[in-house]
Amino acid sequence: QTINDCSKVIDFQVEWCPPMLDKLRKVDRCLRVLENVTLQNEENNMYLLTYREGVIVDTLIRLFKVCDSELTRYPVYSMADKESVGFVIKECLIAILKVLINLTHDFNNKSFGSAMMGGRQGVVEATLHILLQTPDHVPDEQKFDIIVLALILLINFVEHSDTNRKLLIEANAPSDPDALFEMTQPVSGVSALVRLFYQQEELARTEERKTDAILDGEQKPQASSQEEFYEETVAMLLQKAGRNMEHTLVAAYIALLLGYLVMDNKEFELFIRKHLPSGNFNVMLTVLQKFFNFMTLTSAAGSGSSRGIKATEMVIKYLSESDKMLQQT
Secondary structure (H helix, E strand, O other): OHHHHHHOOOOOOOOOOHHHHHHHHHHHHHHHHHHHHHOOOHHHHHHHHHHHHOHHHHHHHHHHHHHHHHHHHOOOOOOOOOOOHHHHHHHHHHHHHHHHHHHOOOEOOEOHHHHHHHOOOOHHHHHHHHHHOHHHHOOHHHHHHHHHHHHHHHHHHHHOOHHHHHHHHHOEOOOOHHHOOOOOOOOEHHHHHHHHHHHHHHHHHHHHHHHHHHHOOOOOOOOOOHHHHHHHHHHHHHHHHHHHHHHHHHHHHHHHHHHHHHOOOHHHHHHHHOOOOOOOOHHHHHHHHHHHHHHHHHHHOOOOOHHHHHHHHHHHHHHHHHHHHHHHO
């Protein structure tokens, strides 16, 4: 109720005066509570989704689109910035993303939340915008988080919903802000996703080569002692491995998303293949296998999700068999 009351005055034409920012901060605090009570909790999720005919869904989606739009106007580039308009909007947007992810989580291979939200006007397009352009308006330290949250939400939308898959297939990517006054053809969301996949996959391979160079002794850090040399080498390896894993994770999530889109739909499969440089899923399968191995390893170490492992394995199997069938024909 607090979220509904505070957000009534927040719209696309809002002037961010101090009282308005206080309301958004209050919404943010309430959302953090909601995030905790909706995390993998089917009963709480259903209560919120059905409360007063889904009023919280309407409110969250409106705020979601407003924060997405406003962050473009009020970018924030420093983690030290805790007071600006952009900071308050950014924090609220991240909180909304996390709650929407919880509410679209599936239980027993069904997701009432994703079916309910995915079809709301502009939601898929706003999520694509957050994935593809919002990272340009936040600090470097939060770009990865924003990208992953947006990808998880899109995956939740399409994992069990044919209707949402069609919406994403038909969606256009956000227009290039640097080409607003040029006559350009709309770019499909799938095309933008494929481009981002190959960009992240290439960045992952670049970081991997840098790591190999360190191990081969091609990039020796300046150190005053052998001990410092080893310490600095380990630090560099961890830094490179972290960057490599971030790019690999983003590429893997995109591959999962595209994998769900083609599942049991030859029309969508052909559409996506047309956007792949090689026309096959070889590169995506390589990335997904790395992701699968990583999750299996972390699961064996006591963390990670067996559900995520099974879902990834299913997509790998489907894409592999699709490529084999194509080769046979």
